[in-house]
Amino acid sequence: MRLAVDLGATSGRVVRGEVRDERLHMEELRRFPNAPVELDGRLVWDIEHLLDEVGSGIDAAGEVASIGITGWGVDFALLRPDGSLAAPPRAYRDALTEGIVPRLYERIAPDRLYELTGIQVMEINTICQLLALRLAEAPELEEADLFMLLPDYLLYRLGAEPVAERTNASTTQLLRAGGGWEPELLAAVGVDPAILPPLVPAGAKVGRLGRADLLSVATHDTAAAVMAVPFEPGVRAAFISCGTWSLVGLELAAPLLSAKAQAYNLSNEEGFGGTTRLLRNVTGLWLVDRCLEAWGLEPASGMALAEAAGPAGRGFNVDDPALQHSADTPAAIAQLCGVDANDRGTLLRAVYEGIARRYRVVLDELREVTGQGVERIHLVGGGAKNRLLCQLAADALELPVHAGPVEASAIGALATQLIAAGELGGLKDARRLVRASFEVRVYEPSKVTVGG
Numbered sequence: 001m002r003l004a005v006d007l008g009a010t011s012g013r014v015v016r017g018e019v020r021d022e023r024l025h026m027e028e029l030r031r032f033p034n035a036p037v038e039l040d041g042r043l044v045w046d047i048e049h050l051l052d053e054v055g056s057g058i059d060a061a062g063e064v065a066s067i068g069i070t071g072w073g074v075d076f077a078l079l080r081p082d083g084s085l086a087a088p089p090r091a092y093r094d095a096l097t098e099g100i101v102p103r104l105y106e107r108i109a110p111d112r113l114y115e116l117t118g119i120q121v122m123e124i125n126t127i128c129q130l131l132a133l134r135l136a137e138a139p140e141l142e143e144a145d146l147f148m149l150l151p152d153y154l155l156y157r158l159g160a161e162p163v164a165e166r167t168n169a170s171t172t173q174l175l176r177a178g179g180g181w182e183p184e185l186l187a188a189v190g191v192d193p194a195i196l197p198p199l200v201p202a203g204a205k206v207g208r209l210g211r212a213d214l215l216s217v218a219t220h221d222t223a224a225a226v227m228a229v230p231f232e233p234g235v236r237a238a239f240i241s242c243g244t245w246s247l248v249g250l251e252l253a254a255p256l257l258s259a260k261a262q263a264y265n266l267s268n269e270e271g272f273g274g275t276t277r278l279l280r281n282v283t284g285l286w287l288v289d290r291c292l293e294a295w296g297l298e299p300a301s302g303m304a305l306a307e308a309a310g311p312a313g314r315g316f317n318v319d320d321p322a323l324q325h326s327a328d329t330p331a332a333i334a335q336l337c338g339v340d341a342n343d344r345g346t347l348l349r350a351v352y353e354g355i356a357r358r359y360r361v362v363l364d365e366l367r368e369v370t371g372q373g374v375e376r377i378h379l380v381g382g383g384a385k386n387r388l389l390c391q392l393a394a395d396a397l398e399l400p401v402h403a404g405p406v407e408a409s410a411i412g413a414l415a416t417q418l419i420a421a422g423e424l425g426g427l428k429d430a431r432r433l434v435r436a437s438f439e440v441r442v443y444e445p446s447k448v449t450v451g452g
Contacts, residue, residue, distance in 0.1 A: 002421075003064045003212070004413035005054050006221065007071035007151065008382075009091075009244045010034060010289060012050065014057025015407065016064065017414040019423060024414065024437040026407065030057035036091035043095070044088035045075065045150070051157055058158075058209070066421070067158070067209060068217030070224040070413045071151040072244075073171030074126045078144035078195075079153075086140035089150060092124035095325055096132045099123075104131055107188040111262070116185060118177040118257045118268030119170070120280055123324075126172035131189040147195045151219035158214060160207035162197040165216040167223035169199055170270040177255040177268055202272050203420035217416035218272050222247045222279075224412025227272050227427065228405055229378045230435045237376040238363055240393070241408065242383025244286045246355060248362040249279025250370060264365040272416065273427050278366060282358045283318040285383060287351050290329035295344060302348055307388055309345030311353070314338055318354040356392035363397055377401045380408035384441075394443040404440035411438075 004015045012034050017026040032053040036043045058067065078086040090096065100123055104113075110121070119125065126149075133141045148156060149168045156162050169175050174191075176182040181196050200206065200216050202223070207214040218224040225241040231251070241247040255268035255276050269277045292302045316337035326332035334341035337350045367374060377399050383389055384403040394401040405411055415430040424430050 001061075001064045002414055002417045003058065003061050003067045004217070004410045004417075005057065005067070005069040005154075006224075006407070006410040006413060007034065007050065007069065007154075008221065008409075009072050010286070012053060013407070013410060014054065014061070015410040015414070016061050017410075019418065019433065022433075022436060024411065024433050026410065026414070028407075029060040036093065039088060042088075043091045043093055045091055047077070047085070047089060047154075050154065054154060054158075064212050066213040066215050066417045068215045068413045068417050069151045069155050070217055070219050070221045070409050071154075073149070073168050073220045073222070074124055074129070075150050076126060076129070077148050077150060077153040078140045079146040079148065080143050081145040086143040087138075090129065092129070093324065096136065097123040097128045098325065100128045100132045103135065104128060104189075107131070108185065113173070113185075114262040115257060116176055116182055117173050118255045118261070119173040120265050120267035121173075122281065127174055127185060127189055130191055134190040141191075144195050146197065147191075148197060149219065152197070152216065155206065155214055155216065158207070158209050160214040160216070163200045163204070163206050163216055164197045165204070165219040166199055166201055167218045167270045167272065168220035170268075171220055177257060203416050205420070215417050215420055217413045220269070221409040223269065223271050223277065224410075224416070225380050225408035226251060226277055227412035227415050227430055228408035228434050229380055229431070230402070230405075230438070230440065231378065231431055232435070235376055236373050237378055238366065238374045240359060240377060240379040240383070241381045242284055242379055242386075242389070243381045244284055244289070246282040246284035246359070246383065247277075247279045248282055248359055248366070249277050250366050250372060250374075252276040252278050252370070256369060258369060260369045264369060266365065266369065272412075275427070278370070280362045280365070282355065282362060283323065284355065285386070285389075287318060287323065287329060287333065287355075288348060291333070291344070291348060291351070294328070294330050303386070303388060305345035306348040306352055309343075309349040312337075312339065312346050312350040314346075314350040314353070315357070316350065316354050318351065318358055352389050352392050355389065356396035359393050360396045374399065379403045380405060382406060387443075390441070390443045391446065394445045398445050400445065401443040402440045403443060405434065405438035
């Protein structure tokens with residue numbers, strides 16, 4: 001029996017799993033909300049809350065052979081020499097990084113940055129957060145003796161060695177593509193290389209908790225989710241990992257650092273076993289969640305409103321920067337797409353259609369830069385439960401969408417542990433197990449046009 005902790009930017013879960021009868025059997029032991037909190041004008045993560053929830057899940061699991069944690073990328077903890085936090089870890093949506101990208105380009109040219117990292121440029125990236133802290137003369141950066149990405153830090157609090165697992169480290173934009181921490185980038189943002197922990201591959205044993213091995217699984221949740229994509233041999237397919245964010249991508253054998261890939265702001269993130277996830281972030285169901293939160297509605301009610309509204313036909317960019325820090329998300333969306341803010345159904349439908357259109361834009365760019373044809377889309381993660389989004393995606397992409405499995409990140413975290421233990425031979429075996437264990441729902445393209 002093995003344990004996976006899957007932390008998302010809006011919720012977390014602790015899942016126990018084992019292979020029986022050539023199928024992966026999973027049991028959710030604990031699910032809990034997660035959200036950044038305001039503290040002294042900063043948006044930060046409540047680390048002690050997360051640790052308490054994780055600890056409760058571990059206690060409920062009983063005896064397990066190993067434990068792994070996967071979570072969102074880019075955010076980090078800074079530790080003093082005594083091991084204490086220099087400050088609560090900031091959340092990537094904190095306003096500190098607004099407008100930081102031009103300041104980064106003053107220190108390293110865009111072409112050089114992409115040549116070194118192959119990573120999509122976003123204000124939320126770790127490199128931008130660190131530069132913003134440096135420019136703000138933040139005391140936590142001066143006090144820091146150790147930098148750790150959050151899944152690694154949580155595992156460290158359970159007793160693991162301080163490390164940086166490669167799939168998540170690649171999201172920082174501080175890692176040379178396919179290589180190690182890049183001194184040129186660290187110098188550009190004024191970070192002492194001595195505070196960075198050693199890099200380890202997904203599946204490395206990094207400590208023990210009682211009788212359980214602590215494993216540094218594919219700690220970036222998208223890397224873990226892509227491990228659970230049920231790709232079939234001989235079928236050319238792309239993936240969408242859909243949750244708070246949507247990650248639209250192709251799995252490649254090596255990074256693609258072409259000028260066209262840079263122009264399209266595509267990201268070469270490391271996957272399990274030395275693979276590359278060529279992808280781009282698209283704003284996902286976070287916008288829907290923000291609207292529902294503002295209105296005090298449950299997801300089922302929001303879905304019913306959007307389905308009843310019918311096609312909105314309103315074109316707007318769900319990745320518009322104006323949405324990222326808005327205090328009133330429904331009003332900001334209404335202004336961008338010209339919908340009455342009180343027409344909740346049409347507004348939600350416009351969001352779903354906007355997400356689906358962005359999927360098409362990114363997929364077309366991926367096909368262009370790689371020259372690869374795509375016959376099928378695999379959509380995994382929480383969005384696989386959203387029948388409206390899945391159908392709109394099939395319509396916009398003009399391809400069948402195979403939706404599922406839902407708990408893809410937790411599955412990937414368990415699969416990493418099974419591979420490390422020798423119970424699975426590698427990534428192909430993991431995906432064969434996924435295909436045998438989980439049903440998917442297929443959405444065929446209809447003749448409905450996603451407007452805009």
